[in-house]
Amino acid sequence: MENSYSHLVHIQSHDELRLYELIPNVVWIFDLDRHGWWWGNQAAIDFWGLKTVDELINKDLSGDTQGAKDRTAQTFELAARQGLTIDPWTTYPNGKPKTLHMMHRAVLLGPQKHRGIIAYINEEVNLGETPENLLLVEAMRYTNVLVTSFTFDGAMVIENPAATEAYKQINTAALTDGITEFSARFADPAEGARCLEKAIAERGGRWTHRMQTSAGLRDHTLDIRITRHPLSGDFLILMSEYDVTSLHKALQDAREAQEKLQQMAYYEALTGLPTLHLFQDMARAQLTHAKRMKEKLAVMFIDLDGFKNVNDSYGHETGDQVLKDVAQRLKDKLRASDLLARFGGDEFVALQLDVKSADDAILFAEKIIKVLAEPIVTQQGNITIGASVGIALYPQHGQDLKTLINKADKAMYRVKHAGKNGVQLASGDE
Numbered sequence: 001m002e003n004s005y006s007h008l009v010h011i012q013s014h015d016e017l018r019l020y021e022l023i024p025n026v027v028w029i030f031d032l033d034r035h036g037w038w039w040g041n042q043a044a045i046d047f048w049g050l051k052t053v054d055e056l057i058n059k060d061l062s063g064d065t066q067g068a069k070d071r072t073a074q075t076f077e078l079a080a081r082q083g084l085t086i087d088p089w090t091t092y093p094n095g096k097p098k099t100l101h102m103m104h105r106a107v108l109l110g111p112q113k114h115r116g117i118i119a120y121i122n123e124e125v126n127l128g129e130t131p132e133n134l135l136l137v138e139a140m141r142y143t144n145v146l147v148t149s150f151t152f153d154g155a156m157v158i159e160n161p162a163a164t165e166a167y168k169q170i171n172t173a174a175l176t177d178g179i180t181e182f183s184a185r186f187a188d189p190a191e192g193a194r195c196l197e198k199a200i201a202e203r204g205g206r207w208t209h210r211m212q213t214s215a216g217l218r219d220h221t222l223d224i225r226i227t228r229h230p231l232s233g234d235f236l237i238l239m240s241e242y243d244v245t246s247l248h249k250a251l252q253d254a255r256e257a258q259e260k261l262q263q264m265a266y267y268e269a270l271t272g273l274p275t276l277h278l279f280q281d282m283a284r285a286q287l288t289h290a291k292r293m294k295e296k297l298a299v300m301f302i303d304l305d306g307f308k309n310v311n312d313s314y315g316h317e318t319g320d321q322v323l324k325d326v327a328q329r330l331k332d333k334l335r336a337s338d339l340l341a342r343f344g345g346d347e348f349v350a351l352q353l354d355v356k357s358a359d360d361a362i363l364f365a366e367k368i369i370k371v372l373a374e375p376i377v378t379q380q381g382n383i384t385i386g387a388s389v390g391i392a393l394y395p396q397h398g399q400d401l402k403t404l405i406n407k408a409d410k411a412m413y414r415v416k417h418a419g420k421n422g423v424q425l426a427s428g429d430e
Helices: 014-022 042-047 053-057 066-082 131-142 161-166 189-201 245-266 276-293 307-314 316-333 358-372 401-417
Strands: 009-011 026-031 036-040 085-091 098-109 114-124 146-150 156-159 205-213 216-228 235-243 297-305 339-344 347-352 376-378 381-383 386-394 423-425
Touching: 026 042, 026 098, 036 053, 042 053, 066 085, 066 098, 066 114, 066 131, 066 161, 146 161, 189 205, 189 216, 189 235, 216 245, 276 297, 276 339, 276 347, 276 401, 297 358, 297 401, 307 316, 316 339, 316 347, 316 358, 316 376, 358 386, 358 423, 386 401, 401 423
Parallel strands: 009 098, 386 423
Antiparallel strands: 026 036, 026 114, 085 098, 098 114, 146 156, 146 235, 205 216, 216 235, 297 347, 297 386, 339 347, 376 381
16 A cells, blocks of 8 residues: 555644644545544534534444445545545435535545545535435446546546546556547547547547456447536536447357358368358359350369278278368369369369360369379378369350259269279260
8 A cells, every 4th residue: 555655645643633623614534444534623523513523533434335435435546646536525414415515635544554535625516406416426426337527638527436446557647648538548549539539529429449447458338428517617528438348249259150150051161162052153153254254164073083992991080181181182273263162972073264275174184183192191191092083164065054063073984984083074965
C-alpha cells in the first residue's frame, strides 16, 4: 500500500486537524480499512444529529451494503489518482435520504496508514421530491454496466464503480500526449480518438470496440449519448459499456462450426480434395465457359496400379497415407485453375483447362504417371505404385461431363487390359 499511495498526505493524529474546526461546512474523514468515521468537525457531528466526535467514530455501520463499501473504495481510488473527486452522494441522516454535492481527497490515516478520504460538503443537490430520482442515482452506482461521463476533450468527469474496476490499470498521470482518458481505454488509442470524434459529430451512437480492461482485452458495445453536466451545464459524453465478449465468441464459434461443416460437405477429409459433387458443379461451369470461348478441355480418369496390394500388405492406415501423398502430387502437377477430385477408392478424376491438342493432354498424363511412380515414403518403408490414365477431350469426345468421364474411364480400362501403367486417348466409338 505504501508504494501505491506514497504520494498521499499522511495524517497521523487528530491533533493535526484543529484548523478544520474553523470551517463552517461539513468536513469528515472516513477510514476505509475500518469502515467507519475517523474524525469529523462540529458541522459533521451536527449533520448526523450526534453530540461528540466519539459518537461519530463509533457510529454503527454494520448495516452498510457491499455496494456502499465498493462505492467508497472507488471514490478513494479516483481521488488517489486525480487528487480530488466531485460528485453527488446520497446519505441518510436520521434515516432520511439527503443528496449532497461532495468533494473528496485521498489520505493515509494513523500509524497503520489506513486508506482514508476527507469529505468536504458545501452544497446540497436538489434532485426533486420524488424518490425515483434517488433510485436512478443509486442504480447507476451499483449496476454492472460500465457508466462514465467525459468532456468533449476526452477527460473523465465521473464513473461508476464498475467502470473504475474495469479500468483501474490506467495511470492518468502517465498518459502521453494525444492519449486521453477516453482513448486510453481502447486497445488501440488511435481508434478511441476516432470514436470520440465520431460520437461528437454524430451526437452519439452505438459501436463495438476492443477495449483494454483490467481483465484483459474485451469486446464492449459502447452506447454513447450527449448530455449536460447537472451543475455546470457543460456538454458531456455519457458512455455506457456492455461486455459482449462472450456473445462475439459464441458467434465466432458458430461461424467456425459452419465453415467446418461446409469444409466437410465440399472437401474430402482424407485428401483435402473437392468432393465429387463439388467437382461436378465446378466442371460444368468450366464446360460452359469453354463452349462460349471455343476452348478444349481434357478429362483424365486416373486409376492407381497396385494399390490393393498396399492395403492387403501394409493395412488401411498406410493405404490412406499413400492416397494423401498421391493427391498432393497430383495437385502439385496440375495448374491452380485445373480441377481434381477423388472419384472413389483409388480412382481420381482431373479436368485440365484450355488444352491445345490431344498430344498436349497425353504428354501431361505421362508426366503424372512418372511422378506417381516415384517411391512413397511411409512408416512401413518406401512403397512404389503406378497409374493408368484414360483421357477424353471436349468437345471431340463429348459435350457434357458425364459423357466425358465415361469415355475417359473406358480408355483407362484399355490401359489396364494392355498391361497397366500407361495412357490411352478415348476413341470415337466408345
